[in-house]
Amino acid sequence: MNEVKFSVFARIVSCLLLCCMLLSLAACGGNVPADTTSPADEVTDAPITEAATTVKQYVAPDLYYDSADFNILVTAPVSNGVNPFAYSDSQLVLDNAVYMRNTAVEEELGVNINVIYEYGDGIGAKRVAADAKTQDGAYDALLINSYDVASLAHQDYLADLYENDRLDLSMSYWDQAANTQLTINEKLYFTTGDISFNDKEYTFSVMFNKELAKEKGIADLYALVDAGKWTFDAFAESSRKVSEDLNGDDVMDSRDRYGLVLWDDTILPMLAASDVRILTLNDGVPELTLNNEVTIDIIERFVGLASENCSINFQHMTGGVSWQDMFTKNQALFLLEYFKALPYFRDTKLDYGLLPFPKYNEQQEEYLSGISVWHTSFYALPEFAKDPEFSGAVTESLAAHSETLVTPAYYEKTLVGRYVSDEESGAVLDTIFDNRVFDLGLYYKTGGLNSMLIVMLRNKQSDFASQYASKANAAKLQLDQLKDKFGID
Numbered sequence: 172m173n174e175v176k177f178s179v180f181a182r183i184v185s186c187l188l189l190c191c192m193l194l195s196l197a198a199c200g201g202n203v204p205a206d207t208t209s210p211a212d213e214v215t216d217a218p219i220t221e222a223a224t225t226v227k228q229y230v231a232p233d234l235y236y237d238s239a240d241f242n243i244l245v246t247a248p249v250s251n252g253v254n255p256f257a258y259s260d261s262q263l264v265l266d267n268a269v270y271m272r273n274t275a276v277e278e279e280l281g282v283n284i285n286v287i288y289e290y291g292d293g294i295g296a297k298r299v300a301a302d303a304k305t306q307d308g309a310y311d312a313l314l315i316n317s318y319d320v321a322s323l324a325h326q327d328y329l330a331d332l333y334e335n336d337r338l339d340l341s342m343s344y345w346d347q348a349a350n351t352q353l354t355i356n357e358k359l360y361f362t363t364g365d366i367s368f369n370d371k372e373y374t375f376s377v378m379f380n381k382e383l384a385k386e387k388g389i390a391d392l393y394a395l396v397d398a399g400k401w402t403f404d405a406f407a408e409s410s411r412k413v414s415e416d417l418n419g420d421d422v423m424d425s426r427d428r429y430g431l432v433l434w435d436d437t438i439l440p441m442l443a444a445s446d447v448r449i450l451t452l453n454d455g456v457p458e459l460t461l462n463n464e465v466t467i468d469i470i471e472r473f474v475g476l477a478s479e480n481c482s483i484n485f486q487h488m489t490g491g492v493s494w495q496d497m498f499t500k501n502q503a504l505f506l507l508e509y510f511k512a513l514p515y516f517r518d519t520k521l522d523y524g525l526l527p528f529p530k531y532n533e534q535q536e537e538y539l540s541g542i543s544v545w546h547t548s549f550y551a552l553p554e555f556a557k558d559p560e561f562s563g564a565v566t567e568s569l570a571a572h573s574e575t576l577v578t579p580a581y582y583e584k585t586l587v588g589r590y591v592s593d594e595e596s597g598a599v600l601d602t603i604f605d606n607r608v609f610d611l612g613l614y615y616k617t618g619g620l621n622s623m624l625i626v627m628l629r630n631k632q633s634d635f636a637s638q639y640a641s642k643a644n645a646a647k648l649q650l651d652q653l654k655d656k657f658g659i660d
Contacts, residue, residue, distance in 0.1 A: 229571035230337060230564045235281040241565045242285045244310040246295035246319065248545060253369040253511065255577070256286045256314070264588070268580030272572045279568055295319035299553060303328045308557030312566055314367060314548045321614035323551070324360035325656055330552040330559060332359045337563030344574035352609040356455045356657040361549035365573040366566070368581045372511040373543040375440040376603060377406070377526040383504050387412045392526055393595040396602070399533055403445070403469065406505070406529040407476050413504045414481040423480055424490030425497055430481035430504045432494055437507040438473060438628040439613065439621065440541030444528035445469045449612025449620050450650070456659055457611060459650055461620055462643075465531060467635045474633040487629070509543050513590040525596040527603050540603045544613045544621065615653060618646025
């Protein structure tokens with residue numbers, strides 16, 4: 172078989188393989204969990220192969236870049252951060268989906284996708300700022316930690332995504348809630364969507380031990396969620412039903428049992444769940460909205476609950492038992508964590524479920540979900556990219572193919588298929604992802620209020636009024652600077 176015929180044959184085979192993958196994923200449609208009794212849910216139907224192909228042209232059909240390199244800088248504060256553009260030669264469904272997405276884009280547009288991964292506190296801001304100064308155009312796209320990406324936007328190192336003609340941010344594969352909540356004065360410098368599951372992995376949930384809940388006579392928690400009665404009061408009441416000195420040494424540490432295991436940063440998603448934000452957009456104009464009665468009330472009650480014997484903060488506990496082992500060994504009713512923690516519990520005997528963070532009260536219409544600000548990254552384009560059209564075209568193709576390939580693999584075959592064992596938790600995932608909160612005041616560190624809140628929980632301080640007063644002037648000054656940067660009088 173000559174080279175030309177072999178190339179045609181390879182494309183036909185690869186097309187068939189990709190179509191089979193698409194049909195397999197489409198068959199999982201809706202939000203019904205996969206059959207977790209099947210071994211196929213633990214691994215993919217087949218390992219990564221060298222075959223993949225274009226299934227649809229998502230940008231102008233005349234675009235083809237003749238093997239041009241597309242360089243994505245992905246950064247994280249920790250070495251094991253979530254990189255949604257890299258894959259390994261494994262049997263995991265998600266690895267296969269990322270590979271097939273990348274290859275489909277490469278063949279569609281004639282590009283080579285190169286992923287540059289670096290980790291360290293502030294590394295994203297340093298790398299992009301250095302590239303902006305030299306204007307070498309080292310990066311065509313970015314997936315940068317939230318603090319860094321906000322800092323870069325403020326310094327004019329990022330491009331306004333609305334101005335890129337190759338991007339259609341109204342499409343379903345872009346997160347419309349993120350677009351709305353991150354747009355200031357009709358300018359959007361970073362966002363998310365199907366193109367990245369990083370922010371999904373770092374979305375918070377209340378994980379609960381079903382066996383312990385049953386043992387303590389706790390009401391059907393899923394029923395509470397469905398009835399709109401899963402409120403902070405219900406959450407606190409259930410937490411207080413579990414507090415046991417298991418070893419009888421009169422010292423409550425990680426060797427004992429608790430209703431609630433939490434950590435410093437969880438005060439932020441708890442406030443988000445009560446519809447509290449540092450900055451709220453009013454017709455695209457950011458306003459300081461943290462100082463209100465709901466904030467004062469929820470901080471007082473949450474810090475109070477965290478100070479009781481039914482709660483333990485795993486960042487500051489003693490006893491030598493890890494928070495992972497505490498949860499798997501029936502030492503905790505509730506654990507406040509993001510979804511990236513779920514693999515710790517998969518191969519254990521723990522029967523656990525997922526809940527959204529509780530509403531402030533029953534009058535609040537929706538369950539709202541926060542993300543881990545320090546870990547989460549957003550997608551952006553550098554202002555000094557060598558070819559903005561190139562950056563936009565490849566980005567749009569990545570986003571579109573992600574909706575078809577990567578998101579179903581992540582949601583239906585990874586979260587539901589591998590880590591969630593009950594239908595109720597699958598439905599909860601819809602609730603969580605449909606109502607996420609993106610608070611610009613956290614990312615821009617307005618007045619240092621984000622750190623102030625974290626320290627309050629760490630030190631078990633509930634006097635919000637005095638703490639806020641010490642930060643108010645700095646917050647107002649930084650808000651004015653932010654408005655000025657976005658051209659707001």
